[in-house]
Amino acid sequence: MNSFNSIALPDALQAAGITLILASGSPRRRQLMEGLDIPFKVELTGEVDEIIPAAISPEEAPEYLARLKSAAFRPLTPGETLITADTVVICRGQLLGKPADKAGARRMLQLLSDNRHDVLTGVCLRTTAVVRTFTARTTVFFRPLSAAEIDFYLDHYCPYDKAGAYGVQEWIGFVGIERIEGSYFNVMGLPLHQLYAELQELGIATRGH
Amino acid sequence: MNSFNSIALPDALQAAGITLILASGSPRRRQLMEGLDIPFKVELTGEVDEIIPAAISPEEAPEYLARLKSAAFRPLTPGETLITADTVVICRGQLLGKPADKAGARRMLQLLSDNRHDVLTGVCLRTTAVVRTFTARTTVFFRPLSAAEIDFYLDHYCPYDKAGAYGVQEWIGFVGIERIEGSYFNVMGLPLHQLYAELQELGIATRGH
Numbered sequence: 001m002n003s004f005n006s007i008a009l010p011d012a013l014q015a016a017g018i019t020l021i022l023a024s025g026s027p028r029r030r031q032l033m034e035g036l037d038i039p040f041k042v043e044l045t046g047e048v049d050e051i052i053p054a055a056i057s058p059e060e061a062p063e064y065l066a067r068l069k070s071a072a073f074r075p076l077t078p079g080e081t082l083i084t085a086d087t088v089v090i091c092r093g094q095l096l097g098k099p100a101d102k103a104g105a106r107r108m109l110q111l112l113s114d115n116r117h118d119v120l121t122g123v124c125l126r127t128t129a130v131v132r133t134f135t136a137r138t139t140v141f142f143r144p145l146s147a148a149e150i151d152f153y154l155d156h157y158c159p160y161d162k163a164g165a166y167g168v169q170e171w172i173g174f175v176g177i178e179r180i181e182g183s184y185f186n187v188m189g190l191p192l193h194q195l196y197a198e199l200q201e202l203g204i205a206t207r208g209h
Numbered sequence: 210m211n212s213f214n215s216i217a218l219p220d221a222l223q224a225a226g227i228t229l230i231l232a233s234g235s236p237r238r239r240q241l242m243e244g245l246d247i248p249f250k251v252e253l254t255g256e257v258d259e260i261i262p263a264a265i266s267p268e269e270a271p272e273y274l275a276r277l278k279s280a281a282f283r284p285l286t287p288g289e290t291l292i293t294a295d296t297v298v299i300c301r302g303q304l305l306g307k308p309a310d311k312a313g314a315r316r317m318l319q320l321l322s323d324n325r326h327d328v329l330t331g332v333c334l335r336t337t338a339v340v341r342t343f344t345a346r347t348t349v350f351f352r353p354l355s356a357a358e359i360d361f362y363l364d365h366y367c368p369y370d371k372a373g374a375y376g377v378q379e380w381i382g383f384v385g386i387e388r389i390e391g392s393y394f395n396v397m398g399l400p401l402h403q404l405y406a407e408l409q410e411l412g413i414a415t416r417g418h
Contacts, residue, residue, distance in 0.1 A: 138388075170244070171245070174241070174244040175245065175402055176402065180389065180392075181388065181389075182388050185383065192383040193383065196383070196384040
């Protein structure tokens with residue numbers, strides 16, 4: 001199944017005509033991808049109307065949106081593998097995406113305070129031959145956050161590009177999260193070990209094989 | 210209990226004569242501390258013989274060692290708060306510290322492969338008036354790691370300054386860890402939310418209060 005050498009070097013991937021493309025504007029996803037030690041490039045997809053049909057449940061939403069982003073990308077050429085992803089927060093049955101404004105961010109953080117929530121990332125991998133999708137779930141437990149702590153976070157950090165209005169790798173994540181169950185990297189935006197396993201099956205991730 | 214303003218600025222801490230000192234050579238602990246948004250300085254403790262008496266169980270070892278590091282520090286002056294910490298890995302009842310060499314690191318990773326283990330960090334906070342210690346525990350689940358994957362990690366990364374011979378924020382953590390239960394930052398070396406809560410009780414962490 002795997003046509004590469006035991007350790008795939010960037011040259012080996014290039015020689016095999018393999019290009020891995022991450023279509024995401026998120027600097028956190030780029031940073032996480034770099035940790036996999038597989039060469040990739042970033043190329044953004046076109047605008048996507050993130051409208052979720054009524055028949056799609058909150059749990060299905062991130063995978064649906066990852067597929068939508070993949071479909072909005074330019075046509076792929078043989079050898080290209082495209083990665084798209086979408087992360088949402090679900091708390092008490094409510095689907096939380098990115099907050100529109102400060103008031104919305106405050107409402108989200110008030111909901112997450114002293115509560116557990118699930119972070120779901122849907123991932124879509126696509127080549128000219130196959131489409132694979134999967135969803136990863138991590139449960140996150142926040143301690144009670146005071147109104148002053150929420151305001152401090154909103155005033156000094158940037159919740160607006162983050163599902164659920166918080167970054168696990170920012171102050172509020174450091175001081176407010178008591179525990180998680182699942183993948184930490186999924187909370188940051190990419191479930192790395194599952195993504196790596198999928199890339200192995202596609203013959204792209206070949207470190208130590 | 211708290212004599213500071215609602216948001217403690219560095220100036221406010223300095224004016225109150227408060228100095229927070231992290232006595233750790235670990236760049237990861239320094240990075241984590243920076244995330245708390247509280248001014249601190251790094252000052253190393255003297256050499257500590259990390260010998261654990263027979264009466265101390267593996268679970269008690271990190272807190273014992275954190276106390277030992279604290280005791281080896283120079284005398285504190287009023288207003289200074291000293292943080293010391295020690296992280297160990299416990300797998301199948303075996304206490305894993307830092308590996309001595311490549312063979313030792315390989316043995317540790319082989320033990321962790323396809324297995325669960327606990328990461329325990331003991332923390333000691335000390336002023337001229339009080340000593341507080343606590344231990345945080347996170348459970349980590351590795352998928353089966355191939356011999357080639359372990360060798361790739363040992364050849365390309367640095368396991369020697371890390372308890373259990375791996376960094377959760379390095380390649381092997383990205384691709385090999387299926388899930389964790391507890392604090393991610395504890396696995397990196399400092400249980401931030403518990404440390405923050407302790408600093409709040411000491412009147413030092415006052416963001417949003």
